[in-house]
Every structure is written in C-alpha cells, then in structure tokens.
Amino acid sequence: MRLAITGVRKAFDGVHALCGVSFDLRAGEVHALVGENGAGKSTLIKILTGAHRPDTGTITVEGQSATHLTPALARELGIAAIYQQPALFPHLSVAENLAIALEAASPWQRVHWRARRARAKALLHDLDAPIDPDQPVGGLSMPEQQLVEIAKAVGADARVLLMDEPTASLTHRETTRLFEVIRRLCARGVAIVYISHRLAEVFALADRVTVLRDGEVVATRDRSTLSTDELIRLMVGRALEHTGPTAAPLASAAVALQLDGISSREAGLRSVSLQVRRGEIVGIAGLVGAGRTELAETIFGLRRLDGGTLRVKGDVVRPASPRDAIASGIAYLPEDRLRHGVIGDMSVAANTTLASLGRVSKAGLIDRGLESRTSDEYVARFRIKTPDRSTPVAALSGGNQQKVALARWLATAPAVLIVDEPTQGVDVGSKAEIHARLRQLAGDGLAILMISSELPEILAVSDRILVMRRGEIVGELQRAEATEEGILALALPDASASPAGPSLAASRPS
Numbered sequence: 071m072r073l074a075i076t077g078v079r080k081a082f083d084g085v086h087a088l089c090g091v092s093f094d095l096r097a098g099e100v101h102a103l104v105g106e107n108g109a110g111k112s113t114l115i116k117i118l119t120g121a122h123r124p125d126t127g128t129i130t131v132e133g134q135s136a137t138h139l140t141p142a143l144a145r146e147l148g149i150a151a152i153y154q155q156p157a158l159f160p161h162l163s164v165a166e167n168l169a170i171a172l173e174a175a176s177p178w179q180r181v182h183w184r185a186r187r188a189r190a191k192a193l194l195h196d197l198d199a200p201i202d203p204d205q206p207v208g209g210l211s212m213p214e215q216q217l218v219e220i221a222k223a224v225g226a227d228a229r230v231l232l233m234d235e236p237t238a239s240l241t242h243r244e245t246t247r248l249f250e251v252i253r254r255l256c257a258r259g260v261a262i263v264y265i266s267h268r269l270a271e272v273f274a275l276a277d278r279v280t281v282l283r284d285g286e287v288v289a290t291r292d293r294s295t296l297s298t299d300e301l302i303r304l305m306v307g308r309a310l311e312h313t314g315p316t317a318a319p320l321a322s323a324a325v326a327l328q329l330d331g332i333s334s335r336e337a338g339l340r341s342v343s344l345q346v347r348r349g350e351i352v353g354i355a356g357l358v359g360a361g362r363t364e365l366a367e368t369i370f371g372l373r374r375l376d377g378g379t380l381r382v383k384g385d386v387v388r389p390a391s392p393r394d395a396i397a398s399g400i401a402y403l404p405e406d407r408l409r410h411g412v413i414g415d416m417s418v419a420a421n422t423t424l425a426s427l428g429r430v431s432k433a434g435l436i437d438r439g440l441e442s443r444t445s446d447e448y449v450a451r452f453r454i455k456t457p458d459r460s461t462p463v464a465a466l467s468g469g470n471q472q473k474v475a476l477a478r479w480l481a482t483a484p485a486v487l488i489v490d491e492p493t494q495g496v497d498v499g500s501k502a503e504i505h506a507r508l509r510q511l512a513g514d515g516l517a518i519l520m521i522s523s524e525l526p527e528i529l530a531v532s533d534r535i536l537v538m539r540r541g542e543i544v545g546e547l548q549r550a551e552a553t554e555e556g557i558l559a560l561a562l563p564d565a566s567a568s569p570a571g572p573s574l575a576a577s578r579p580s
Contacts, residue, residue: 099262217251329342418463
C-alpha cells in the first residue's frame, strides 16, 4: 500500500468537513475521488499535502505513520499535488520554475545554467513534452503548464500524485495526451489520486473509485463494477431526472436575437449569422480558436463590432459596451465565474443585484429592503444553499456560486441570455440543477445562447447546435440528428479524428 488514511476527521467552526474518512492508494493505480461540491474532497487533499491538520485519524505513507503531515514532510514522503490552475511563476523560464521546485541551494551557490537547462530538458523529454526550457512560462498554453507541473513532480521523485480537476482547461486532444502521461507514470509505480467532475474521464482512467458525500465515504468500488447511473446515485443520494429538451420550440416563436453577417477583426469573427427564438436554447460548439467566447463578447459589447447587423427583438442594436448590451436586453454569464461572474468578498444579496442596481435603488441610494427581497426571491427560486443572504459568495460551493452568477443576470430581466461554460467546475448534482433551470427559463420564453466544451451537455440541453471553426459558423445540427461524431466532423479540419472523451474544447477563451 502506497498511502492510507484511517478515521480522519476535520471540522471548521463546528461544521464537519470529514467524518471518519478512511482511504487507501496502491502503487501504480489511478484512484478517482468523486463527490459533489462540499463533499470533502478538497479538505482531504489539503490534509494529504499538509495544508490542513486533521482533528483525529492516522496517515500512513510507505509504512510511515503520522497523525498529521506538514508541507515539507509531504514532499519528503513523495507526495505532490497538481491543481486546476498551475502554481508557476509566469515571468520565469520553464527551467527556472523547475529549479525553484527541485534545487536546494544556498544564497551564495553558483548557478550552473547548463546543468539546469539539461535537467529541465530531460524531464520534459521524459514526458514527451516539446517545450523549450528557456521559454517564459507565461507564454505557455494551459496544457503545457500542466506538463511543467508534472515535470516538477517527476523531478522530485513523487510517488503519490494528487490531481485536482487537471483537465478543466484542456482540449479534447490535450486531455487524451495527459491520459497517456498518467498511464506512463502509473506503469512506473506512481500512485495517482484523480479528482474530476467529468464522469466520463473517471470511467476512462480510474482503476478504483471512492465516493464522498457530506464528508463521509459512501463507497469504494472497482471502476469496472460501476455504471454511470449507479455512480451518480452514490454521489448525490438520488437518481437525477432527465433535463433535456422535452418539446421543440415553435418555429413561429418570435426571434429574440438575430445576427446577420457579424464581423470583428479584434475577435476574429467573419460573417457570422444566426437566430435564437424565444423559448429556444441554441448551443455553440467548437475547438480552441473557433471564436465561441469571442462571439459572446462581441454580442455583449466587450469586443468591437466592425460589420453586420445585430438585432434584439427586431430592433437594431450596436452595443459598444456591456452597459449598452444590458440596456438592449442582453445578459452574459462568462465562463470564469471567480474572475468575472461573482465578487467573492461581497454578499449573496449584493452579488444578486449588482447588474441591476437601478432596479433596487432610489435617488441614487440602494434600497436595502428591496435588495434583500430580490435576493431572497432568487435564493428560493434557484435553491441556493447559503446560511443567509449576507454570506460572502466565496464561502459557497462552486455550484451555488454559479447559481448566484446566473441570478445576477436574470435580475436584469433580459430577453437574451448568453451562458459560457455554465457548469464548469460544478458537481454532477449542481450541473443537473443548472440544466433544469436553463430549460425552465427557456420554457418561460427566454432565448438562450449556450457555449460549452462538453459534448454531452451540448447534446442534452440544446434545441439546435451551431458549430464554429476559425471565426465562422460551419454547420448547424438539429437536436434529433446531432451526435458527438457529427459535431466533431464539423469542428475538426480533419474529419477523420475520433473522440476519446466528453470534452470538445478548452474552457479558456476560444
């Protein structure tokens, strides 16, 4: 056994995050750790890296037992963590970043630059990563930065690798490549804890799966004995209802958003035309660089519109700023909720009304009573789990933060809602709730343009699917005829490529 924890408990201000958790990890295996947001996964990882000290329990690594780990002891025992956002210095080179993690030197020791570059090159070559050791990390793509993080772990002779949502910012092809690296590491005896909300990845990669719910281990199973439905039931404690479209929107429904020949040099868009009717969800799919997020930002006034016509409910608009877009009835939920969706230090109430201050203000002053009533309405409507409306949004789970971000824009009473990666980084239960909420909003007559890198999400929620490539719409698929293969055939320049997982494109701007 490479690692084992027994009876670990951890509470924060009286709230139990882990309740007697036991977990083990074998050499050369991928052990998936799954559960809803707030299940205790992050707390467990922080205990294994020494960031948190458990209240009770025992941790055993390679036969050495301890009541708790420190960051230094965790590294000494061969434990390394790779998170969704790499912890690298962007202004330093790849070789310098690796040296900071791997070299132990005194302030007066001479730097052997040639040896440093050679070691970096060898580590990257070992991972089949064609990265220049002298290149600044800030110029690397997200998957390249992930490979640098893995090189750090390999160079430190890590025997236990903790991977927390490592594919959240990777493309379909890059995810496949990362899986190949993971399998090579396992073949050398490295043990890997793999955390992901993408269940298809769990079934493609894991040897065993442990499910956490409300701080407790619900089950540990061999992956081969699990079905997707059973795993979901273990995670959320119930079966999830189907949330896909139930009836096609009427073709006679009024057009809420219409683009005719939209172009933008800044966004790389070329003659984009589309329609979204009231009560319809139109999905946008495409690879990295296809122009999906750039299209959303152009519609919302974040990028300059150079040509073409944009109509909202039949009226020609030309938003030069988000303020103009909001005034014309457009709302935009961006992909990065932590940077652009919510303000973590502000309360749930303040976040809910931030985009509609004019509706909750009188004579330039916020009506706190009206703000509270508006917030309470959306907390109840979206079933946002929060102690109260004054709680900072940063204290909520990812799924509940996303609901607050969605509530903010719905409070503006838009005619058109654009959602970019609406369920990125949320658990399966919250994802199902958000899908159901989007379908309900469409049923109430809202026109929704949805961008997603996850093909199952696109296929499950959309009434129609538009596929983008290089700033243009290259195809349209009706719900009944759409398949993952069909979408990829349109999205890829090489139509012979075949999918190996659920993710079509990166979750960063595309």
